[in-house]
Amino acid sequence: MDVDLIFKIAAVGIIVAVINMVLIRSGREEQAMLTTLAGVVVVLVILIRKISDLFDLVKSLFNF
Amino acid sequence: MGPAVRAAAIGLVGTAMVLVLRRNTAELALLLVMAVCVVIIWQVSDALLTIIDYVSVLSSLSSLSEDVLMPVFRSVGIGLTARIAGDVCRDAGESGVASFIDFAGCVCCLYVTLPLVKKTVDMVQELI
Numbered sequence: 695m696d697v698d699l700i701f702k703i704a705a706v707g708i709i710v711a712v713i714n715m716v717l718i719r720s721g722r723e724e725q726a727m728l729t730t731l732a733g734v735v736v737v738l739v740i741l742i743r744k745i746s747d748l749f750d751l752v753k754s755l756f757n758f
Numbered sequence: 759m760g761p762a763v764r765a766a767a768i769g770l771v772g773t774a775m776v777l778v779l780r781r782n783t784a785e786l787a788l789l790l791v792m793a794v795c796v797v798i799i800w801q802v803s804d805a806l807l808t809i810i811d812y813v814s815v816l817s818s819l820s821s822l823s824e825d826v827l828m829p830v831f832r833s834v835g836i837g838l839t840a841r842i843a844g845d846v847c848r849d850a851g852e853s854g855v856a857s858f859i860d861f862a863g864c865v866c867c868l869y870v871t872l873p874l875v876k877k878t879v880d881m882v883q884e885l886i
Binding site: 696697699700703704706707708710711714715730733734737738741744745747748749751752753755756757758 | 768771772775778779781782783785786787789790792793794796797799800803806807810828831832834835836838839
């Protein structure tokens with residue numbers, strides 16, 4: 695498992711936070727919320743595979 | 759020593775990033791916490807595998823059967839999974855969900871070790 699995963703998620707988070715701030719300042723709260731939602735979905739798609747890999751590892755390690 | 763230092767470094771860097779993210783997007787900060795947990799455990803998985811293999815060798819030397827050793831391994835696995843998931847939920851402020859995960863982990867541990875308890879009870883009955 696690569697450390698790049700952490701940096702990738704942090705980068706997505708920072709980009710989403712910046713877009714969020716800009717949209718809120720310009721009075722588009724709904725779009726800001728949708729941007730946050732999109733960011734969460736993108737990160738979840740990346741992360742869920744890794745979490746599944748982790749659970750598979752735990753299963754194989756502890757003979758489930 | 760390598761994996762421990764790497765895990766510590768990943769933990770520190772990850773925590774700094776989580777602090778940055780938590781201010782504006784708390785949801786993504788939680789996901790980042792999960793990613794840090796996954797990566798840290800992945801770093802020590804090789805060492806864990808070696809330890810478990812050696813414990814298996816030790817058990818074969820002491821002529822312990824697989825039925826006795828398997829519940830121990832399984833309950834360690836369940837405990838690890840439940841602890842990680844519960845702590846992540848607790849970090850996100852959902853201590854209620856964390857308690858339920860802990861409870862589910864306890865129930866599963868009891869279920870897994872039930873054959874061992876049955877064996878012990880049978881042995882005691884034979885002795886009596």
